[in-house]
Amino acid sequence: MAKLVYGLNQSLDGYVDHQQFNPEPVLFHHFVEQVRNLTGSVYGRRMYEVMRYWDEEDADWTADERDFAQAWRRQPKWVVSRSLEAVGPNATLITGDVEAEVRRLKSQLPGEVEVAGPELAGSLANLGLIDEYRIYLHPIVLGHGKRFFTGPRPPLRLVSHDLVSDDVIRLVYVPA
Numbered sequence: 001m002a003k004l005v006y007g008l009n010q011s012l013d014g015y016v017d018h019q020q021f022n023p024e025p026v027l028f029h030h031f032v033e034q035v036r037n038l039t040g041s042v043y044g045r046r047m048y049e050v051m052r053y054w055d056e057e058d059a060d061w062t063a064d065e066r067d068f069a070q071a072w073r074r075q076p077k078w079v080v081s082r083s084l085e086a087v088g089p090n091a092t093l094i095t096g097d098v099e100a101e102v103r104r105l106k107s108q109l110p111g112e113v114e115v116a117g118p119e120l121a122g123s124l125a126n127l128g129l130i131d132e133y134r135i136y137l138h139p140i141v142l143g144h145g146k147r148f149f150t151g152p153r154p155p156l157r158l159v160s161h162d163l164v165s166d167d168v169i170r171l172v173y174v175p176a
Contacts, residue, residue: 002109004102005056005080006121007134009168010148016118017145018050020044021138025064026165032068039109040076042094042102044117048087051116055088056166078105099127122150130154133173136164 009021023031043051054069061069077091080098087093094101102124105113115121115130124130133156135148156173165169 002106002113004042004106004115004124004129004133005112005132005134006115006119006125006130007136008116008148009136009138011138011140011142011145013141013143014147014149015142015145016148018047019140020142020145021078023168024165025062027136028064028068030085030164032042032064032071035068035071035075037112039077039111040078040112041114041116042078042103042105042120044051044120045079046082047117047120048077048081048091052088062160081145084092097125099129102127118146118148118150125154126151128175131174135171135173137169137171141165 008016009018009023010016011020051072054072056070058065073090075090078089078094078101079087080094081087082095084093106129114147115124120131155176157175157176158171160170160172162170
């Protein structure tokens with residue numbers, strides 16, 4: 001049975017604006033390894049559209065960026081959307097019963113499946129489907145953007161924490 005994991009970079013004031021974080025090489029390498037080890041990812045529409053950046057090669061990419069793109073393209077993706085009519089390579093569009101489809105994925109897949117997108121994660125958390133939360137806490141204040149928790153924070157229990165790079169701490173929580 002797959003473990004559903006929701007994790008994002010977050011500012012000290014709780015925002016996860018994906019475009020505002022430029023992870024330094026150590027943190028970016030951490031994310032490359034993490035993506036390599038995922039069984040797949042479930043995306044909300046907006047986050048999927050941001051991540052489609054990795055579908056096209058860029059001659060200016062570093063070795064780690066090329067590695068990330070390769071790992072991201074390889075993994076299966078499921079995209080939850082009411083407005084998209086099609087998705088890119090190695091992706092499946094979910095337009096119907098999201099709860100039933102995510103429960104099916106959890107029951108049939110091994111390993112970790114990432115949840116990407118705060119609104120989708122909030123909906124899945126309300127259904128009791130998120131197994132683990134990973135907050136990559138950056139020492140910055142954004143003052144705007146999307147929040148990690150889009151509604152009331154579910155009861156959580158801290159299970160681990162570690163320094164992932166010089167100034168980013170990963171906090172790992174499970175539902176309490």
